[in-house]
Amino acid sequence: MTTRQAPRALTDDEAYALLRRHAGHSSAFLALNEGNRRFRADGIDGFVPYREAGRRHLFELGGPVCAPADQERVLTALLDEAGRAGRRVTAVQLGREAAELHARHGFTVNQFGASFSIGLDGYSLGGQRMVKVRNMVNRARREGVTVTEVAAEQRRTPDVAGTLDAIDRAWLRGKGRHVKELDFLIGERGGPGAPHRRLFTARHEGRTVAYVSYSPVFGTRAGWLYDLTRRLPDAPPGTVELVFATALQRFQEEGCGWLHLGFTPFVQLRPETCAFGPTSSVLRRALELLAAKGQAVYPAATQESFKLKWRPQVIEPEYLAFQHGVSPGAVWRLMRLTKAV
Structure with missing residues (x-):
């Protein structure tokens, strides 16, 4: 223009x-x-x-x-x-x-x-309504999945960047050969906003099998946005749930007010x-x-189901x-x- x-x-x-x-x-x-x-x-x-x-x-x-x-x-x-x-x-x-x-x-x-948004003040994965989520999180832990936050400077190293790129390619292949990666309305791992995002990875049997990135949210409901999720097709069940639960707890410990699950x-x-x-x-x-x-x-239905199971209040x-x-x-x-x- x-x-x-x-x-x-x-x-x-x-x-x-x-x-x-x-x-x-x-x-x-x-x-x-x-x-x-x-x-x-x-x-x-x-x-x-x-x-x-x-x-x-x-x-x-x-x-x-x-x-x-x-x-x-x-x-x-x-x-x-x-x-x-x-x-x-x-x-x-x-x-x-x-x-x-x-x-x-x-x-x-x-x-x-x-x-969909979760107010983190007083939020808990306890209670009967969250039992299915806890079961998935515990299943991943029993399989030996561990979650680590990766700092921005580490994400730029060739080894880490190459590993995350490989997960992206495998994730896309797993969606089918005719599927394209959506654009414009979803987040990205690189680009100008990369230094401001947070990224958590899941490891299993010595290799990285999934990652989730979070973007900052400002305003009256400041916090973090659950932005981009990628996993290998053979990642153990419950891997993404474990990453999400780990990040959620970290944000609560830091005094964060909101965790936003994003638009569907x-x-x-x-x-x-x-x-x-x-x-x-x-x-x-x-x-x-x-x-x-x-x-x-x-x-959309799959995305909505994942978000609703975390019981967002808004x-x-x-x-x-x-x-x-x-x-x-x-x-x-x-x-x-x-x-x-």
């Missing part, structure tokens, strides 16, 4: 500082993913993460990162700039307030899925969540169909918003951008 007298581009450190000051969405750290661009409005302390697709589409991620009083101005500036470039804007993974903001600007808004598309869809603005019944039915039969596109809707209404071109470009097709 071309700009006229565009403000100076943000450095990675400046973008991170803005996230610390203004971000509240649990997945806002995805703004630092490699490949994302950052739109700035002149004179405003903030930015909008986005990517372009084709010649006519711009995909905004998560909404404006700025003070609440500046959000209207930033979004208006983005829409003006996109219009001058001949692009229509689609916003992805919006929280409720950002969705309402876009609805006020004439966007068609539909619920896209939900995010096509789940927890409820029509009443979009009562604040115009919505598309056609898109709603398509999303409901994907929820029921779309495992080939994304294993489940919040997240939204898609289309400028000038939902168009087949925008939907297709979004699926291509995320590598869903």
Whole structure:
């Protein structure tokens, strides 16, 4: 997207500082993913993460990162700039307030899925409701699985990086030869945000068999986001659960308030969540169909089941918003951008 007298581009450190000051969405750290661009409005302390697709589409991620009083101005500036470039804007993974903001600007808004969060104060894996989780964690321990946090400087060494790369390749192969690794709406191990993430690995019989990375979350529910999970196909049952439980305990010991399980598309869809603005019944039915039969596109039911078994106390809707209404071109470009097709 071309700009006229565009403000100076943000450095990675400046973008991170803005996230610390203004971000509240649990997945806002995805703004630092490699490949994302950052739109700035002149004179405003903030930015909008986005990517372009084709010649006519711009995909905004998560909404404006700025003070609440500046959000209207930033979004208006983005829409003006996109219009001058001949692009229509689609916003992805919006929280409720950002969705309402876009609805006020004439966007068609539909619920896209939900995010899940655990308040760590007083949280415990004890009790009858958590018995299945404890059984999986204990099974991995009996198999001899151990979990270690790997510091950022260690992750950059050739041996560790090569091991993690090998797990990535094996994980993807295990999904099937036609499956692509999703992009844009999930975390990554490298990129500009790598120094700020935390990574826990699981070892079994002398080799690394899985890892989970966590990204920082800012705002009123500050904490960590369960971001990226990879495991070898032959990792013992309960390995990921043991990594998760170990990290959760570590975060509690550090006084962390929240552990966010992240966004899952096509789940927890409820029509009443979009009562604040115009919505598309056609898109709603398509999303409901994907929820029921779309495992080939994304294993949403499996992801939701994993997250629900940890008994998150907060489940919040997240939204898609289309400028000038939902168009087949925008939907297709979004699926291509995320590598869903």
